[in-house]
Structure formats: structure tokens, C-alpha cells
Amino acid sequence: MAKARTERLLNLLFVLLNSNTPLTAKQIRDRVPGYVGNDEAKERKLERDKADLLALGIPLETKPVDLFHDDVVGYIIDRKNWLMPEILLTSEERTYLSLAASAWQSAQLSAAAKQAVRRIDAQESDELPVVPVSLAKGRRHIAEILEGITDNKTVAFDYVGLVDANPVRRTVDPWRALLHSGHWYLIGFDQDKGELRSFRTDRIVGEIAITKDEILEPVPTDFEVQDIVAQWESGEAVTLQAKLLVRPGRGASLRLLASDCIVGTEWDELTVPYFHESQLVGLLAGACDVVRVVEPVALHDAVSRVIVTTLKAHSNGK
DSSP states (O other), X not given: OOHHHHHHHHHHHHHHHTOSSOBOHHHHHHHSXXXXXXXXXXXXXXXXXXXXXXXXXXXXXXXXXXXXXXXXXXXXXXXXXXXXXXXXXXXXXXXXXXXXHXXXXXXXXXXXXXXXXXXXXXXXXXXXXXXXXXXXXXXXXXXXXXXXXXXXXXXXXXXXXXXXXXXXXXXXXXXXXXXXXXXXXXXXXXXTTTEEEEEEGGGEEEEEEXXXXXXXXXXXXXXXXHXXXXXXXXXXXXXXXXXXXXXXXXXXXXXXXXXXXXOOSSOEEEEEEESSGGGTHHHHHHTTTTEEEEEOHHHHHHHHHHHHHHHHHHHTTO
């Protein structure tokens, strides 16, 4: 969505929210910056903007301007029907909210996410709970994916799949961004394959290009991302269990994945189900100062290889 159009929509929203009476189309065009051109052009812009507000779930109502002239209608947003009620969160809910905010670690999104948590939590605490966690691989592409979804533009990128030896160029109509099992996914319509596909964003090579082309396949009205997750989970039998020793109060990312936790004095014992080593190796290697892999041996060895390789790479320059 173009910057000027976004600003005009926000201004329209603010004007309608702060009006106690319905506003006619002319009153709106006079009060909201951005409606330029002849009367016909202004009317087309306003009609598009009203449709956009309704598509966003904003309850824009059409009502008579006054009781004696019901043939003259105006537009108004009833604040009671739209603004959120007071939010009351438990301590556990605030912690999970903080974990979610920490996933947005890019410069563009991190400050906004943390500010939102602080505002929600302001009545009970001035400080955002400190949770040392890094959620999800491939998050650096999320801003571009969300931009493509918002603007209804096709995205293109080089992608290495499970069976691909080299990157393959993919052109996709982006539908949703999904965080699942420690990884970010792009869900969309693959124009080359002609069907719905999911792409793990840490397998994207280089940058995502947002094209000038409108998407070919819009999101179906009955599409639910939960159905995609259910298909994945029904097709993946949990056959592997990792037993880990974690220092108390540490390893938040691993604790989120754990199915069981035995609290100890020096170490907590976690049981973490997983489908493939790649789900855990990065997390375990990154937390090697506070985590020990007890079993299986194959997972322990895989983590050790990553740590040794990393140490060698950093010691070569010294």
C-alpha cells in the first residue's frame, strides 16, 4: 500500500473516530487531506477507502445526518463497537507476550513490538520482563513477506528445498507468514507449480524481491492457516525425544518446546519432542553454555560438530 494512501486511510479513521455525528462525503473530503482532483476522482478515492476500512474489520456505519433529513446520509464509526475493552493479563500471559515480542528482532519491528507490550503491561510493571530468547530462524525475511501480503504483490526468491541441490527461482503469491516449531514459513500460491506451497524462510537464498505484479491467485475465502498446521502435525509422528539438562531460569526457547520438565537444583531436565535434528541443533549450539544433551547420542554429536566447526572458523583469524 502506497505511503500516501496509508496516511489518507489513517487520517480518515481518526476523523471518523473523533466525530460524534455522521459525516457526509463532502465533509469527509474537506476534512481529510489527500482527496484531490475533480469531484468524481475524490468520490472514487473515498469509495475505495471505505471499502478498505470495512475489509480491515472496522465497523463503518452509514446513518442519516439528522432525523429530519433521512435522505442525506453520513458515515460514522461507533467507538463502542470497535475499540478494545480493557485488557487484563495474568503473569503467565504477559511472559508469553514478551516472548512473542522478542521474535521481532529486526530494527523496524523490535521497538514497536516491545512498546506494545509495555503499554499493555504498564499498569502492573514499568519494565518489560527480560526473557533471553531468540525465536525462529529465517525471521529476516518477514518484513518483505508482510509487505508483499499487504500490497497484494507477487514475491520472487531463490529457494533450496529438501531435494534441491542448488537454489531454484520461485515466484509466489504470498498469503500468510507462519511461525511453527521454531521456523518461519511463507504460505502462498506457487505460480510455477500451480498450487499451494509452503516455504521455510531460512532456506531462502539471498533477498526476497517484491515484484510490481499483482497476485494471480487471491487467498480463498475459506482458507485457514490452522488447516495447514493440522496437516503437518497429522503427517508427522513424533518418533524422537531429546533429554536435555538446562540451567534453572535459562534456555527459554527450549522450555517452550518441552513436553516435560523436572526441576532440579543445579540442572532442570527437559524432554523435548522433535521430528528432525535440524529443529534443535541451532538452538542447542547457541545455548551450549547452559544446556547439555543427554540423549540421543546422534543429537549430541550433531551439536558438538556445529560447536567445533564454529570454534575453528573463529580461531583461524587469530
